[in-house]
Each structure stands twice: as C-alpha cells, then as structure tokens.
Amino acid sequence: MNGDARLVVENASLRYGALDVLSALSLTVGEREIVSIVGPSGCGKTTLLRCVGGLNQLNGGEIRIDGQRVEKPLPIVSMVFQHFGLFPWKNLWSNIAYGLALKHTPKDEIERRVSAAIELVGLKGFEKSYPHQLSGGMQQRAGLARALVMEPKLLLMDEPFSAIDAQTREQLQFELLRIWDQRPTAMMFVTHSIDEAVLMGDRVVVLAGRPSHVRAVRTVKLPRPRERSVVASSAFIELREQVWHDLFDQPAGNGARVQQ
Numbered sequence: 244m245n246g247d248a249r250l251v252v253e254n255a256s257l258r259y260g261a262l263d264v265l266s267a268l269s270l271t272v273g274e275r276e277i278v279s280i281v282g283p284s285g286c287g288k289t290t291l292l293r294c295v296g297g298l299n300q301l302n303g304g305e306i307r308i309d310g311q312r313v314e315k316p317l318p319i320v321s322m323v324f325q326h327f328g329l330f331p332w333k334n335l336w337s338n339i340a341y342g343l344a345l346k347h348t349p350k351d352e353i354e355r356r357v358s359a360a361i362e363l364v365g366l367k368g369f370e371k372s373y374p375h376q377l378s379g380g381m382q383q384r385a386g387l388a389r390a391l392v393m394e395p396k397l398l399l400m401d402e403p404f405s406a407i408d409a410q411t412r413e414q415l416q417f418e419l420l421r422i423w424d425q426r427p428t429a430m431m432f433v434t435h436s437i438d439e440a441v442l443m444g445d446r447v448v449v450l451a452g453r454p455s456h457v458r459a460v461r462t463v464k465l466p467r468p469r470e471r472s473v474v475a476s477s478a479f480i481e482l483r484e485q486v487w488h489d490l491f492d493q494p495a496g497n498g499a500r501v502q503q
C-alpha cells in the first residue's frame with residue numbers, strides 16, 4: 244500500500260493545551276481507496292481530518308499528501324462537513340461555484356463544472372435556492388457537490404450523513420458509492436456508524452484510547468460496486484462484528500490489532 248499511498252499520516256500527535264488527543268497515530272490512504280475511520284465520540288476524528296486538511300497543526304509526526312508535507316490547506320484536498328458548512332447568504336449555485344471562483348477559473352469552465360456537479364448529486368432545478376430552503380439531505384448533496392466540483396485528489400468526509408434522517412442517509416450512501424465508482428479517488432470517510440464504515444470502506448481504521456491511536460485496521464473484502472444486498476451477506480455481518488469488538492473490547496497489551 245505504501246508504494247502508491249496518496250495520504251500518509253506518520254506518528255501524528257496533537258494536543259489542545261493539556262488535553263492529549265492524538266498520539267503516535269499512523270495510517271495510509273491509497274490513490275483509489277476509501278478508508279473509513281471509526282471511533283468513539285470525542286476521540287479526535289474531526290481533529291485528525293482537520294490536520295489532514297491543513298486546518299490544524301500537529302504537535303509531532305507528519306502528514307504527507309502525494310509526498311508533499313501538509314502545513315496548510317492544499318488545493319487538491321476537499322472536505323465535506325457534518326453540518327454542511329454552506330454559506331447561508333449564497334444560493335446553491337454560488338455555494339458550489341465559490342471554490343472555483345476563488346481560483347479565478349474562467350467563467351465558462353465554472354458554468355460547465357458547476358452544472359455537472361449539480362446534476363451529479365441530483366440537485367438540478369434548485370440552483371437558485373438558498374440553504375435554508377433545502378432539506379438536510381439536499382444541503383448535504385450541495386456540500387458534496389461543492390467538494391466534488393474541485394476534482395480533489397483526496398476527499399475528506401466528516402460524518403457527512405449523521406445529521407440526516409435514516410432513509411435519506413441510506414440513499415446518499417449508495418449515491419456516493421455510485422459517484423465514487425465513476426471516478427474513484429482517495430477518500431477518508433469518518434463515521435460513528437460501524438455499518439456505514441464497512442459499507443463504504445476498502446479498509447476500516449478503528450481509533451481508540453486516550454489519546455487516540457489506531458487500535459485495528461480491517462480490510463473490507465466486499466465486491467464493488469457495492470449493492471444494497473451486501474449488508475445481508477455473511478462477510479458484511481462478520482466484519483461488522485469484528486469492528487464492534489475492536490471498538491468495545493478491552494484490549495490486552497498496547498491493544499494494536501492489525502489484520503493482514
């Protein structure tokens with residue numbers, strides 16, 4: 244994996260004042276790999292994503308994307324936030340066009356890419372709507388379109404579907420999988436749902452402990468494209484059990500369990 248890793252997190256540590264949040268945390272994400280990250284609330288998942296996104300600085304260790312050390316936000320990385328993070332004063336079109344406009348992208352190219360992104364996430368016809376006029380699910384579609392329009396090499400997703408009702412959430416999971424199938428890129432998918440982690444990921448990284456470190460890495464050997472029926476397969480159910488134990492069993496020794 245290390246040969247063609249897009250993202251390398253090496254021995255990362257971070258503290259907020261006296262609070263040690265991350266310690267000796269290492270992981271990789273391949274060029275066309277979805278790595279799900281699970282861990283208890285408050286274990287530092289958002290903090291880790293913010294560090295990868297260049298929004299927070301580590302106190303120790305290193306993060307590299309395509310070999311480049313992350314010290315500030317990089318244009319090849321896009322992030323989708325749990326609470327959508329749309330500008331309330333901009334309509335859908337302008338929210339999605341914002342990043343391209345900042346980069347002084349030619350107008351006709353903005354036009355083309357924004358239309359394509361809106362179409363891709365199924366929001367055609369809502370271009371002039373403001374965020375408060377959209378449901379949670381639609382706002383998160385917009386958040387996704389805003390990230391995808393930048394054609395990132397690494398997509399960071401921070402519990403993107405956790406503020407959305409269960410039915411819409413399931414729909415969005417499969418839509419995201421379809422979008423990814425069309426153009427596979429590196430993705431870090433943070434979730435607190437074990438099922439969602441297994442459904443989306445090629446690997447599941449389990450964070451635990453205080454400060455957080457990698458307790459286990461599980462490879463998801465489920466076929467792609469992922470169909471709805473996969474959740475009833477014995478492979479899915481076994482893996483879900485495994486990750487549950489990784490999360491909740493008290494580990495012996497240093498607790499590191501890495502499946503080969």
Ligand SMILES: Nc1ncnc2c1ncn2[C@@H]1O[C@H](COP(=O)(O)OP(=O)(O)O)[C@@H](O)[C@H]1O
Nearest residue numbers: 259262264282283284285286287288289290291
């Ligand atoms: N800006 C901050 N300043 C101080 N403490 C913070 C800050 N952001 C998060 N924390 C603390 O760091 C820990 C990890 O937070 P977070 O990364 O949000 O966890 P998660 O996303 O896994 O729920 C929590 O204890 C949280 O209270």
Ligand SMILES: [Mg+2]
Nearest residue numbers: 288289290401
């Ligand atoms: Mg969080």
